[in-house]
Amino acid sequence: MLGVKAEAITAEEMAKVDRKAAEFGIPSILLMENAGGVVARIITEKFGTKLKVVVFVGTGNNGGDGLVAIRHLMSKRAKVNVFLIGDPGDIRTEEAHLNWNVIQKMRQNVKIHVVKSIPDLKGVARYLKRADVIIDAMLGTGLKGPLREPFASAARLVNVSKVPVVSVDAPTGLDPSTGEVHGVAVKATCTVTFHRMKMGFLKAKGYVGEVIVADIGIPPEVEAAAIGKRRRLRWRVGEAPKEIPKLVSACLLGVNCRYNGQNNLNEKVMQLAAKEVLIPVCPEQLGGLGTPREPMGIIGGGGSEVLDGKARVINESGRNVTENLARGAEEVLKIARSLGVKGAILKARSPSCGCGKIHDGTSPSRLVKGDGVTAALLKRNGIQVVTEDDLDRII
Numbered sequence: 001m002l003g004v005k006a007e008a009i010t011a012e013e014m015a016k017v018d019r020k021a022a023e024f025g026i027p028s029i030l031l032m033e034n035a036g037g038v039v040a041r042i043i044t045e046k047f048g049t050k051l052k053v054v055v056f057v058g059t060g061n062n063g064g065d066g067l068v069a070i071r072h073l074m075s076k077r078a079k080v081n082v083f084l085i086g087d088p089g090d091i092r093t094e095e096a097h098l099n100w101n102v103i104q105k106m107r108q109n110v111k112i113h114v115v116k117s118i119p120d121l122k123g124v125a126r127y128l129k130r131a132d133v134i135i136d137a138m139l140g141t142g143l144k145g146p147l148r149e150p151f152a153s154a155a156r157l158v159n160v161s162k163v164p165v166v167s168v169d170a171p172t173g174l175d176p177s178t179g180e181v182h183g184v185a186v187k188a189t190c191t192v193t194f195h196r197m198k199m200g201f202l203k204a205k206g207y208v209g210e211v212i213v214a215d216i217g218i219p220p221e222v223e224a225a226a227i228g229k230r231r232r233l234r235w236r237v238g239e240a241p242k243e244i245p246k247l248v249s250a251c252l253l254g255v256n257c258r259y260n261g262q263n264n265l266n267e268k269v270m271q272l273a274a275k276e277v278l279i280p281v282c283p284e285q286l287g288g289l290g291t292p293r294e295p296m297g298i299i300g301g302g303g304s305e306v307l308d309g310k311a312r313v314i315n316e317s318g319r320n321v322t323e324n325l326a327r328g329a330e331e332v333l334k335i336a337r338s339l340g341v342k343g344a345i346l347k348a349r350s351p352s353c354g355c356g357k358i359h360d361g362t363s364p365s366r367l368v369k370g371d372g373v374t375a376a377l378l379k380r381n382g383i384q385v386v387t388e389d390d391l392d393r394i395i
Helices: 011-023 028-047 061-074 094-104 124-130 151-159 199-203 220-227 267-273 303-307 322-339 373-380
Strands: 006-009 052-057 079-085 110-115 133-137 165-168 190-194 210-214 246-249 278-281 296-299 312-315 343-346 355-359 367-371 384-387
Touching (some): 006 011, 011 028, 011 220, 028 094, 028 165, 124 151, 199 322, 246 322, 278 322, 296 303
Parallel strands (some): 052 133, 133 165, 190 210, 246 278, 296 355, 343 384
Antiparallel strands (some): 355 367
16 A cells, blocks of 8 residues: 555546646646556566566546556567457547557557457457456546446456556546445556545555555646645545545635636635545536536425426526436435545535525526535435535534
């Protein structure tokens, strides 16, 4: 495990940091190069040179990191079998595609296999049997929900191989924000994660193995601009925090995730953050809604009625976004359960978080007050909820 204390953030926060780095002018291809290079260096330090390596890569940037690692390992005279899980035509980013093109030209000691379905994994076991190390670069920190095939079958083959496994950024199949596994996930010997420790690793010791947090060149100014300056959790991997954290609507801590792209920075919440551990969440973003987004309201009741299928959440254009808010509430509950949270401070007058603007079902101009969808779900699960207007209450 990591030998020093590390600051933990969620995968969603890390995604914001990555986007902000691009806005600062830091090329994504540079971050990918740094990430893949450090993975190769750690593998060389741990396992030596002239290695026989099996690499599983996906079609996203995590796969791109793995492809860069292959190139660096080739300079250490490695022999590599790379399994692309997916169609090469589905490689999603320019950076990953560039590195895929490079690997295709390196045929002297690199053998490429394309896996589009489970039958394409036939014969993988014999390559694994001869390998010195496996690199897992299939999905990284972008996973939501159970693994699809053929990713799930590839993960199972990795786990039964008894070969050391290095996962890139996060073990495939592990939710890096909550530490949850739905079905199957890669069990890594070592996880090389980038920039910051991921929150879910703190409860997933059996999957992450030794965790190494690697610097890939993202300066503090980028992180501050992306997710705000605030106190973060600091403890060793595998330990519980000494104090029970609380959830808080991220906008109250100055994160620009409000519907109009702004924040609701609250001085009382910031003062509390200096004393207690606060975990920022944005249910709307966790539910798949972007920022900025259209205002919305609950028609036909409150958050409880939405959860019971008796009310709907409709945005200004008339689009039904009920599923998004319900999904976001579930994601917040997962985070709360994973960290043992007992209380939450949610934004008042929000149909998603705390006390929302809720249509009574008769006229858009007639509004009643009630819990937002996330507040309702947390209360149903025994978590005490207040808004920023109620901070004098003890939670």
